Amino acid sequence: MQTNQVLDARGLNCPLPILRTKKALNALQxxxxxxxxxxxxxxxxxxxxxxxxxxxxxxxxxxxxSDYEFVIRKT
Structure with a gap:
């Protein structure tokens, strides 16, 4: 699946993956x-x-x- 952006949150613990995801989504259309x-x-x-x-x-x-991968579409 092709994506507009890839966010590497490996090595980060809660809540940092969510906070970085929120920031990445804010920059998308x-x-x-x-x-x-x-x-x-x-x-x-x-x-x-x-x-x-x-x-x-x-x-x-x-x-x-050992990785968890998520693809999220901004609404």
């Missing part, structure tokens, strides 16, 4: 996407909750080795 890569296992629940609360769309969530 509506309909654009960001891929977030994190190593924090808590980010799976956090990204889901974040998208539900902000209205942005979580297009995919998967684990790739």
């Amino acid at each position: 509506s309909g654009e996407t960001v891929k977030v890569v994190s190593t924090d296992p808590g980010s799976v629940k956090d990204m889901t909750s974040f998208c539900e609360q902000t209205g942005n769309r979580l297009l995919s969530s998967q684990q790739a080795g």
